[in-house]
Amino acid sequence: MNYGYRQWEGNSQGNRQARGNGGCQCAMPVDRAKLLWDIQRTDFLINDLQLYLDMHPDCGAALEDFNSLSQLSMELKEQYYQAFGPIINNGYQSSEFPWQWTEEPWPWQKNFMTGR
Amino acid sequence: MWYYEKKLQYPIHIKRCDLKMAKVLAAQLGGPDGELAASLRYMNQRYTMPTGKIKGLLTDIATEELAHVEMISTMMYQLMEGATPKQLQEAGLAGYFTQHGRAVFPADANGVPFTTAYFQSMDDPVTNLHEDMAAEQKARTTYEHLMMQTDDPDLLEPLRFLRQREVIHFQRFGEALDEVNFHNGMKKVH
Ligand SMILES: [Fe+2]
Numbered sequence: 001m002n003y004g005y006r007q008w009e010g011n012s013q014g015n016r017q018a019r020g021n022g023g024c025q026c027a028m029p030v031d032r033a034k035l036l037w038d039i040q041r042t043d044f045l046i047n048d049l050q051l052y053l054d055m056h057p058d059c060g061a062a063l064e065d066f067n068s069l070s071q072l073s074m075e076l077k078e079q080y081y082q083a084f085g086p087i088i089n090n091g092y093q094s095s096e097f098p099w100q101w102t103e104e105p106w107p108w109q110k111n112f113m114t115g116r
Numbered sequence: 117m118w119y120y121e122k123k124l125q126y127p128i129h130i131k132r133c134d135l136k137m138a139k140v141l142a143a144q145l146g147g148p149d150g151e152l153a154a155s156l157r158y159m160n161q162r163y164t165m166p167t168g169k170i171k172g173l174l175t176d177i178a179t180e181e182l183a184h185v186e187m188i189s190t191m192m193y194q195l196m197e198g199a200t201p202k203q204l205q206e207a208g209l210a211g212y213f214t215q216h217g218r219a220v221f222p223a224d225a226n227g228v229p230f231t232t233a234y235f236q237s238m239d240d241p242v243t244n245l246h247e248d249m250a251a252e253q254k255a256r257t258t259y260e261h262l263m264m265q266t267d268d269p270d271l272l273e274p275l276r277f278l279r280q281r282e283v284i285h286f287q288r289f290g291e292a293l294d295e296v297n298f299h300n301g302m303k304k305v306h
Pocket of ligand 1: 154181255281
């Protein structure tokens with residue numbers, strides 16, 4: 001199958017960060033940069049599978065990966081939402097008072113990953 | 117319609133100031149083979165595509181190209197942020213600074229403003245898909261030219277990522293072309 005898992009996994013930063021914390025559920029402060037990186041990595045794989053599946057709708061293995069990664073992405077975005085507010089606009093996630101969406105940093109700002 | 121996700125497709129944090137790279141990166145924002153032209157090309161072509169698969173593919177790639185516009189714009193923004201007029205002048209950006217300051221504006225590496233004359237949209241899927249495949253190759257080559265001009269990993273990693281996406285898009289468009297040819301062959305038989 002020719003979709004781009006390797007593109008992300010082969011990246012030095014990916015190898016360094018993708019290992020995660022072994023699914024530890026302990027109540028540690030959320031590492032914003034790591035969580036964002038995990039979301040970006042997962043959504044990249046999903047996006048790549050999306051294009052692949054557009055042209056290969058009967059590839060069961062790709063579809064299985066797509067479905068499990070979609071589930072993972074939703075869970076990661078829920079974690080992000082709990083810690084930092086909505087990551088998707090227009091009512092995909094609700095807001096606390098006051099309106100959270102416009103809180104900085106925005107993605108093009110240099111401190112976006114760290115939030116500091 | 118579209119939703120916005122408050123993240124980049126691939127993280128960008130440029131620490132070293134390199135205004136010459138800001139100038140040439142513009143090629144992939146408002147240049148003839150850049151990401152904005154790519155997104156608008158597929159976005160307009162999708163309406164008259166013959167099959168659900170190809171309508172979907174063009175919608176999805178057009179959407180991803182917008183995320184690439186955002187990445188290139190981010191690189192330019194971060195590179196120019198805080199630069200002095202003198203530094204901008206020395207990097208060949210005096211004209212740019214005069215007309216736009218440090219704002220992001222879609223023009224090419226030579227300052228020529230973006231135009232939709234860079235792409236075509238026809239009611240012939242074979243014609244469109246050939247243009248699309250060529251566009252992906254031209255964008256790939258442009259990324260390679262950009263990568264030859266820097267050794268900063270903060271620039272090279274996102275550029276490598278974007279270059280690889282062009283390769284994947286080319287492949288998907290090739291499959292779409294096969295699909296159209298198959299479709300046309302079937303029509304002739306009946
Ligand atoms: Fe592309």
